[in-house]
Structure formats: structure tokens, C-alpha cells
Amino acid sequence: MKTQVGIIGAGPAGLLLSHLLYLQGIDSIVLEHRSREDIEGTIRAGVLEQGTMDVLKAAGVGERMAREGHVHKGIELQFNGKRHRIDMFGLTGGKSITVYAQHEVIKDLIDARIKAGGKIFFNVSNVSLHEIDTPSPKIRFIMEGEPYEIESDFIAGCDGFHGPSRRAIPESVRSEKQKVYPFGWLGILAKAPPANPELIYTNHERGFALLSTRSPEIQRHYLQVDAKDEISKWSDDRIWTELHARVDTDDWKLADGPIFQKNIVAMRSFVCETMQYGRLFLAGDAAHIVPPTGAKGLNLAVADILVMARGLSEFFHEGKEEILGRYSEICLARVWKAQRFSSWMTTTLHRNFDHNPFEYGIQLAELEYVTSSSAAATSLAENYVGLPFEMPFMPLQTGAII
Incomplete structure (x- = not known):
């Protein structure tokens, strides 16, 4: 098989890239090791x-x-038993965020690609990259027991942290940086009424908590726990008791209900600064991981894809390689700003039990400052609703923007 761009991974990054390339008349093939039912059914924030x-x-x-x-036009920060609203809409000139699950974005993108006749191969295995430093890189894989090879002009590695794309870059040239946090998140999905019209981030002496929502009937909440803890030790009663202890106030109590999903995830920050090598370009979690506190993961993937799509369009339509040649540089400018914000949110809101009373006092003073200073609140709001993309939008005749 031959195509212009071979895309590994049918997450938001790979699917959005395929769709934007289609709008530019550029052919692509998407490979995904999971089934369509699996990726559409895996519930993600x-x-x-x-x-x-x-x-x-x-x-x-x-x-x-x-x-x-x-x-959501704002968020609430809770500490010392009191809530403080950050008016994102007012502080950023009318910008907001939308709570819309990642798997729903995936459903929309898959539907659009299939309607347009896009090529997405699910349930593939043994994916490997070859000759990525040549003008004709290749992807080999197994599908339905048979071996296949895709020859393309470029490969987009959108296959997540554990995919084969990043590992195809020689270790001798790969620059990677990582921070592992001393806590994890226990996340639940529960049948309960919404806790609040907007997200509530809580700093409590017992640990962090986040109250979010998925629908009028289903809510998504999180607790700071030991990342090495076992979910079997957390009964529904224990989870609700701990949530109540951290988020209830003198005049408000969280409504609970049946929990139908729960898991514990570790938290880390990771950046592979080598986002391009030869004809291979990394995007999304294949190149960087952020702790979920700042809500930047999917959005960083979209930012990467805008740069890549513009660069590929410039290459195929104008024969230029200026953007592709600066892909890592352009993307990393936004990646590191998002890492800074995510790290700030994580270290400011979570309880580090290795801290002494003085350090905990500084943490609370930081929250007092950000909720009482318009300048500090504006900085939080600007980062939360999203900094400008490094690659300016360009309206096209198709009505698309890349």
C-alpha cells in the first residue's frame, strides 16, 4: 500500500490529522491496534x-x-473550607472551556472519516517503522493474520506513550525529560446529580479532590491517593467518606450515588524534545505527557496536529519544508508552557505529605494570592482556557482552519 501520510494511532491526534489532511486533499492511512468498539468505549475525561x-x-x-x-465559564478553587471562583470568561475577554469526553471526540472524528471514505485499519498488530530517515519511510504491520507494508512520504506517530513511534527514533538522538509526582488520582464515575455548575478543585489537609461532571446523571470525581495503592482497598463507602471529608463545607454537602467505575492512575510529566526525526513526526502523548490537573493533554495534541497539518500542506502544495523543519521548535514552545502550568496546578493543589508546616503554609498562601489578585487570577484563567496556538490559523476555501 502507498499513501502520502501514514498515521499510527486512532486517538484524537491521529484522527484529527487525517481529517485535516483530507480537507487539504492529502491522502492518509490510519493504523490502530485496538478495535473501534474499544477506543470508542474507553471512558476518558x-x-x-x-x-x-x-x-x-x-x-x-x-x-x-x-x-x-x-x-464552563469559570472554575472554583476550594481551600481552608471556602470556595473562590475564577471568572475565566470575564478575565480572558470571553473565552471558556467545554467539558466533553475524549472518547466522544474520537467518535465524532471516526464518524467523519468513515463518511468521507477515510482509511482506518483497526485491530492491527506488530506495528514497526522502517527507513524513517529516507524519503520513503515504511510501516509494517499484521492485520487479520496477514503481513502488510505501507510506503508513505511521512509518518505521523500519534500512538501514545507506549507506542512504537517514539522508540523508532535512535536513543542516541532522543532527548527525553521526566518528572514523577509522589501521588496518584483515584477516579470514579458515579450515578449522581451534578455537584456544581463548574469544576471544583480542592486543596485539603487530607489531600486533593476534584469534582467534575459528565452528564446530568453521571459525575466524574477524583481523589488524591498513593499512586501505588490498590483499588481493591477502596470500597465505595470509603471513597464517598473521603470525598465528603475533603469537599463538604459548613453549608454544603456532596450528593453521592452508585459508583460504576473506579481506578487509580499515577501522575507524571514527560517531554520528548525530539519530536521529529527524518520523515517521522510525533504528536500528542507519543511526545509529551502532562498530569491531568491542568487539563492540557488532548489540547496539546490538537496544537501539535495544527502545526503538522500546516507543514504537510505547505510541503505537498508548495514544495516547502520550512514549517516541517521547525516542527519540534514550534510545538515545544507551547508544550513547555503547558507543562509549566500543569506542574503549577499539580504542586499547588495537591497535599505533599513530605512538606513541613512552613511549606504547607506557603502552598495555602499561593492559593490565597491567586484568588485575591486579579493579575494572578488572570494568569490562571489565560492558561486554563488555552494559550494561543503557535501556528496561526489559516482559513481555506473548504472552510477548514489549519
Whole structure:
């Protein structure tokens, strides 16, 4: 098989890239090791920045998001038993975020690609990359027991942290940086009424908690726990008791209900600064991981894809390689700003039990400052709704924006 761009991974990054390339008349093939049912059914959180919302709408895949997503114009920070609202909409000139789960974005993108006759191969295995430093890189894989090879002009590695793309870059040239945090998140999905119209981030002496939502009937909440803890030790009663201890106030109590999903995830920050090598370009989790506190993961993937799509369009339509040649540089400018913000949110809101009373006092003073200073609150709001994309939007005749 031959194509212009071989895309590994049918997450938001790979699917959005395939769709934007299609709008530019550029052919692509997407490979995914999981089934369609699996990736559409794996429940994942999703907070979409203003820019991400704009991109999905402009690309023609934002109709259901606009109809079913929950627009939030602010967030609340709770500490010392009191809540403080950050008016993101007012502080950023009218920008907001939408709570819309990642798997719902995936459903919308898959639907758009299939309707357009896009090539997505699910359930592939043994994916490997070859000759990536030549003008004709190749992807080999197994599908339905048979070996296949795709020859392309470029490969987009959108296959997540554990995929084969990043590992195809020689270790001698790969620059990677990582921070592992001393805590994890216990996340639940529960049948209960919404806790609040907007997200509540809580710093409590017992640990962090986050109250979010998925629908009028289903809520998503999180607790700071030991990343090495076992979920079997957390009964439903223990989870609700701990949530109540951290988020209830003198005049408000969290409504609980049946929990139908729960898991514990570790938290880390990771950046592979070598986002391009030869004809291979990394995007999304294949190149960087952020702790979920700042809600930046999916949005960083979209930012990467905008740069890659523009660079590929420039290459195929104008014969230029200026953007592709600066891909890592352009993307990393935004990646590191998002890492800074995510790290700040994580270290400011979580209880580090290795801290002494003085360090905990500084943490609370930081929260007092950000909720009492318009300048500090504006900085938080600007980062939360999303910093500008490094690659400016360009309207096209198709109505798409890349």
C-alpha cells in the first residue's frame, strides 16, 4: 500500500490529522491496534480549551460537542473550607472551556472519516517503522493474520506513550525529560446529580479532590491517593467518606450515588524534545505527557496536529519544508508552557505529605494570592482556557482552519 501520510494511532491526534489532511486533499492511512468498539468505549475525561473547540467546529466535527458538551465559564478553587471562583470568561475577554469526553471526540472524528471514505485499519498488530530517515519511510504491520507494508512520504506517530513511534527514533538522538509526582488520582464515575455548575478543585489537609461532571446523571470525581495503592482497598463507602471529608463545607454537602467505575492512575510529566526525526513526526502523548490537573493533554495534541497539518500542506502544495523543519521548535514552545502550568496546578493543589508546616503554609498562601489578585487570577484563567496556538490559523476555501 502507498499513501502520502501514514498515521499510527486512532486517538484524537491521529484522527484529527487525517481529517485535516483530507480537507487539504492529502491522502492518509490510519493504523490502530485496538478495535473501534474499544477506543470508542474507553471512558476518558475531556476538557477542551477555547482554541480546541474552535478548531473542531471549523473542521466540521464540532456539532455534537456544541450540542452535548458542558460549557464552563469559570472554575472554583476550594481551600481552608471556602470556595473562590475564577471568572475565566470575564478575565480572558470571553473565552471558556467545554467539558466533553475524549472518547466522544474520537467518535465524532471516526464518524467523519468513515463518511468521507477515510482509511482506518483497526485491530492491527506488530506495528514497526522502517527507513524513517529516507524519503520513503515504511510501516509494517499484521492485520487479520496477514503481513502488510505501507510506503508513505511521512509518518505521523500519534500512538501514545507506549507506542512504537517514539522508540523508532535512535536513543542516541532522543532527548527525553521526566518528572514523577509522589501521588496518584483515584477516579470514579458515579450515578449522581451534578455537584456544581463548574469544576471544583480542592486543596485539603487530607489531600486533593476534584469534582467534575459528565452528564446530568453521571459525575466524574477524583481523589488524591498513593499512586501505588490498590483499588481493591477502596470500597465505595470509603471513597464517598473521603470525598465528603475533603469537599463538604459548613453549608454544603456532596450528593453521592452508585459508583460504576473506579481506578487509580499515577501522575507524571514527560517531554520528548525530539519530536521529529527524518520523515517521522510525533504528536500528542507519543511526545509529551502532562498530569491531568491542568487539563492540557488532548489540547496539546490538537496544537501539535495544527502545526503538522500546516507543514504537510505547505510541503505537498508548495514544495516547502520550512514549517516541517521547525516542527519540534514550534510545538515545544507551547508544550513547555503547558507543562509549566500543569506542574503549577499539580504542586499547588495537591497535599505533599513530605512538606513541613512552613511549606504547607506557603502552598495555602499561593492559593490565597491567586484568588485575591486579579493579575494572578488572570494568569490562571489565560492558561486554563488555552494559550494561543503557535501556528496561526489559516482559513481555506473548504472552510477548514489549519
